[in-house]
Amino acid sequence: MTVHAAQDIPRISVSDRDGDCRIVVEGPWTIRNSEAMEQAVGEFATPRAKTVRLDLSQLKGLDTAGAWLIHRLQADIEFHGGRVERTGVRSSYEALIGEVEQHHPPAWKPERHPLSLLGILEKTGREVVDVGGDIKAVLHIVGSLVSVLSGVFLRPRSLRLVSVATQFDRACIGAVPIVLLMSFLIGAIISQQGGFYLRQFGADIYVVDLAGVLVLREIGVILTAIMVAGRSGSAFTAEIGSMKMREEIDALHVIGLRVTEILILPRLFALILALPVLTFLSNLAALFGAGLVSWIYLDIAPRVFIDLMQVAVTVDTLMVGIIKAPFMALIIGLVACVEGMKVEGSAESLGHHTTMSVVKAIFMVIVVDGLFAIFFSSIGI
Secondary structure, three states: EEEOOOEEEEEEEEEHHHHHHEEEEEEEOOOHHHHHHHHHHOOOOOOOOOOEEEOOOOOOEEOOOHHHHHHHHHHHHHHOOOEEEEOOOOHHHHHHHHHHHHEEEEEEEOOOOOOOOOHHHHHHHHHHHHHHHHHHHHHHHHHHHHOOOOOOOHHHHHOOOHHHHHHHHHHOOOOHHHHHHHHHHHHHHHHHHHHHHHHHHOOHHHHHHHHHHHHHHHHHHHHHHHHHHHHHHHHHHHHHHHHHOOHHHHHHHHHOOOOHHHHHHHHHHHHHHHHHHHHHHHHOOOOOOOHHHHHHHHHHOOOHHHHHHHHHHHHHHHHHHHHHHHHHHHHHHHHHHHHOOOOOHHHHHHHHHHHHHHHHHHHHHHHHHHHHHHHHOOOOO
């Protein structure tokens, strides 16, 4: 069977003898003959043989357009279950076809107005799919962590304490100055603003209750978690992402080491230890700032401030904030590591996932804090 028999135009010939299917591509397959090439490929009847020999020895010319159509022809045969063997192809043509095969154009997306109903629904659907992928990736790391931790319980020496100490130094000790400064300023602002409005009602003394409860239950841990997400979470994503770009992650797999045990577990463990400590220090700094402003702005002496604070807050008030810290640290660490593992081989991808790590971690911190607030309210704390 011959699809095109004219001379000096692209044509495809098929011969099938005793199960030996041979397809001969002839003529000049160049952009000048694009119409004839498209017609030849369009009229070509795909054989149902398991093995097809694609003979390219009769080609009189080949450029990118022709190579793409030959690739499309081969892909159509393979789609119907056949195995294609190219024969008689020149080395230069083989290189061109190989380049075309490695090029994967982006999927076509219809142009829609950003405020159209279809555009909004499509974007919402894509975001839901992305959220599902993130949840799946987090669960994958959690499962891997459970497996690694079971090995640590059986062999405690497998826990890399040096790595944990190094990450603790970077996530906790290195963050103390900025956390203390920001907490001090936030505590001072709460006291000044609360005192300014409460003074109008003659209740400026209650600024102590306001600052104590607000800092110990909510502000201290949330502020610290947000700063840790921006500081340590982004650093974790950038480190793991850079290692993936340099193929160091693949090297760890090759030599038989588990990425979860080497990279993720020490960072998570250090962060879970660091955030409660930073939260406690943040509480002290914020209360110190509130007490200082109360003394200067509201004439509440330090001794009176401390006595009122002892009446306003209890150990439960302090523990409500401290209990949240390890869970927020776990969320920050998981999000940072997941985003780091999603980095591809470009600086743009590294910057994008580092930014997304911080945004997602802060969002999840606020969500977790809201869930804890509902929980503690339901049990009367």
